[in-house]
Amino acid sequence: MPEIKPSSSTKVNQSPIDGAALLAWYDKNARKLPWRVGPSDRAKGVTPNPYFVWLSEIMLQQTTVPTVGKYFADFTTRWPTVFDLATAERDDVLKAWAGLGYYARARNLHACANQVVGEYGGIFPNNADDLQKLPGIGPYTSAAIAAICFDEQVAVIDGNVDRVAARFTALAEPVREAKPFIRSFIQQSVPARAGDFAQSLMDLGATICAPKRANCLICPIAAGCTGTLTAEPTNFPVMPPKKQKPLRVGHAFVVENAAEEIWLRQRPEKGLLAAMTEVPGSEWFKAEKIDAKPEVEFPLNGEWQNCGTIDHVFTHFALNVSVWKLNAETPPSNDGWWAKKLGLNGEALPTIFKKVLAAALERE
Ligand code: SF4
Incomplete structure (x- = not known):
């Protein structure tokens, strides 16, 4: 043929x-x-x-x-x-x-x-x-x-x-x-x-x-x-040339109290992942490289444990987040709630924050 x-x-x-x-x-x-x-x-x-x-x-x-x-x-x-x-x-x-x-x-x-x-x-x-x-x-x-x-x-x-x-x-x-x-x-x-x-x-x-x-x-x-x-x-289909997604970087803060509860809060009503649940964190800054992360500003004083980084790819950008964990009884923000660690599956957590929590909690 x-x-x-x-x-x-x-x-x-x-x-x-x-x-x-x-x-x-x-x-x-x-x-x-x-x-x-x-x-x-x-x-x-x-x-x-x-x-x-x-x-x-x-x-x-x-x-x-x-x-x-x-x-x-x-x-x-x-x-x-x-x-x-x-x-x-x-x-x-x-x-x-x-x-x-x-x-x-x-x-x-x-x-x-x-x-x-x-x-x-x-x-x-x-x-x-x-x-x-x-x-x-x-x-x-x-x-x-x-x-x-x-x-x-x-x-x-x-x-x-x-x-x-x-x-x-x-x-x-x-x-x-x-x-x-x-x-x-x-x-x-x-x-x-x-x-x-x-x-x-x-x-x-x-x-x-x-x-x-x-x-x-x-x-x-x-x-x-x-x-x-x-x-x-x-x-077929022939592929368009690959474009690299722009990078953003940030920090996420997982705080656990003695009752084995994690501090969560709701994201804003508008924008990316609107109204979903998250752990507190920094802004997601535009960056050229993963190691160009801004210095971390913790929301509470204490012995924060570094739990590594996680990567997540959104439609329009790739994100690299450093995950930090602290055991404390004081909430890191005033706009959230304590959620039982064993009940986290029932929360409206997007995949990015499931990854963050997995990174923080697997180290216990
Ligand atoms: S439609 Fe797809 S599977 Fe069917 S003959 Fe064409 S290439 Fe082959």
Whole structure:
């Protein structure tokens, strides 16, 4: 078979994805997911629960299906309907979300549930345009809910679909530079069973056309795929040159009292990790190097123990924090609370502060 060199797909007359072949594969191989109505039930007229689909789609942003499974089960047990979630305490929602990251999503989740109940009587809008007016629902999530729940014929493009499209068309540019092309390419492929088509593409990308492996021999859409004719389909999507994230540095202070309680406080209502729980700490300063840390200013006098450093990567910067620990009965700030060490799992602690506490407490 001749090797086809990747060329700019925006100039290639690429045929659409064979929707019938893909759906026939999906009918036999759809992944069983707790928020999904499988293709055979869908054919019998069972419709997906928009609350479940919305919840899962928000959770799945930046997170994998295995991780989301446990959170989804927990949320739908505690708050089985959008009405239940709307009346929940926001702090309880944030606590239940802890560990999933990107906490603005949890705050928007609660705000969205309230708006769906307050403005729409608890019934999610049935089209992408109206869905997108709700808090935390962007172009991707609105399209996913509209297609999956209401069969609106819109392109649903997540990371898996980007990858399949880039391979199928042997896309020469990084996907983030070819978004309009990918959208119009997928849009022209969407059949009447729009929801099943969207989910079949996601499943294909999660199983057969996976990030590190393309199993072209058993792929239902191989007949139209340009990437499979190249020497190595997994060379697509092509990667943009890597940019190093800017660095920030700081100090974190873990104070434990004789009752085995740790001093915690709430972060500000706005900004990064807003309203989540933290241990007191310094500002996070911009720095060129990790060792360019400002001198530590302890919030209490005492024998502070150095517990090393932890690293954490946020979307827009990398953070290196020195962790300090003190046993004391005086709080290091006047705006927090003592939390039982054994109850820390129930606090709305983002991963960064879980790492800080782990570093401080493992030294005991
Ligand atoms: S044929 Fe291969 S590269 Fe093309 S979509 Fe299928 S698995 Fe991906």
